[in-house]
Amino acid sequence: MDAAQEFETHRPRLFSLAYRMLGSAAEAEDAVQDAYLRWHGALPGQVAAPGPWLNKVLTNLCLNRLTSAxxxxxEYPGSWLPEPVATGGGALGPMEHAEQREAVSFAVLTLMERLTPPERAAVVLRDAFAYSHREIAGVLDCSEAAARQLYHRGHRHLSDDAPHPAPDPAQNAALLQRFLSAAADGALDRLEELLAEQVVVWADGGGKVRSAMRPVTGRNNAARFLAGLFARFTGGVRLEFAEANGLPAVLGWEGDRLTSVGSLDLGPGGVTAVRILRNPDKLAHFAAHHRPLSQNA
Structure with missing residues (x-):
């Protein structure tokens, strides 16, 4: 096996690592490509263990990117949300358990933005890739005690607003169907029944398409906003279900162009969060890789 072929065997794991670090599929792909260039330029005999070597190179590339990101x-216009990734084909690893789905959920990835880059690396390497604190120290070039502290401090920051465990995908899909039906009918009473009292709606247009610039909070406000949004933007839009970040999502297509990805978080009292991705720059990767769960919604 030549060097290029060997790198390809590591690419899926490297993308999964980079995406968890960066929250951006496009930036993750760029970081993986940069890692390939380092791999291609390595001197003969420099790489004794390709997997750990590539993980360390990629992690440090991501740390550099996080600083500028x-x-x-x-300065991002409006709400910033992570890029959606189509996970039905295993792009981010197995999604068989609630913990696996939760780790790549929009809720957790958004919370990860609170962490310093080294804290984020420590949490990702330990929780997603089962690195020991000693191995994390080797990646981050710090002491084992410092690596342990980074991990525990990162988890403490995340636990302050830890999301509720990810629901069963079938439960989430059924809720999404009811939600879309109520929104399509403009039925505010039915929508409000599905929403938690303190629900929050985030819409990420990136300043490139029309979108709410601030989160919409509260059951009544959210129901009115969502019904109005549905009425304005669904004319001529084809809806389709797919799996995004481990859970069902609804896609909006205008012709062959993906224009939105929406998802729900479920907690006590109903839907606790609605996230709507509309920034076209964040939809290109999903459009190229998604696998539908069903036909039209």
Whole structure:
């Protein structure tokens, strides 16, 4: 097996690592490509164990990218949401258990933005890739005690607003069907029945398409906003179900162009969060890789 072929055997794992680190599929692919260039340029005999070597190179590439990404996201117009990834084909690994789905959920990836880049690396490497604290220390070039502290501090920041466990996909899909039906009918009473009292709606247009610039909070406000949004944007839009970040999502297509990806979080009292991705730059990767769960919604 030549060097290029061997790298391809590691590519799925590397993408999964980079996406968890960056929250962006496009940036993750770029980081993986940069790792390939490092791999291709390595001197003979420099790489004794390809897997760990590539993980360390990629993690450090992601750490560099996170530093600049944090500055860009502070100036991002409106709400920033992670890019959706089509996970039905195993792009981010197995999605058989609630913990696996929750780890790549929009809720958790959004919370990860609170962490420093080293904290995020420690959490991802330990929770998603079962690295020991000693192995994390080797990747981050710090002491084992420092790696342990980074991990525990990162988890403490995440636990402050930890999301509720991801529901069963079938339960989520059924809820999504009821939600869409109520929104399509403009039935505010039915919509409100599905929403938790303190529900929050985030819409990410990136300043490139029409979208709410601030989160919409509260059951009544959210129901009115969603019914109005549905009425404005679904004329001529084909809806389809797919799996995004481990859970069912609804896609909006205008012709052959993907224009939105929407998902729901479920908690006590009903739907606790609605996330709507409309920034076209964040939809290209999903459009190229998604696998529908069913035909038209």
């Amino acid at each position: 944090r500055a860009r996201r502070e």
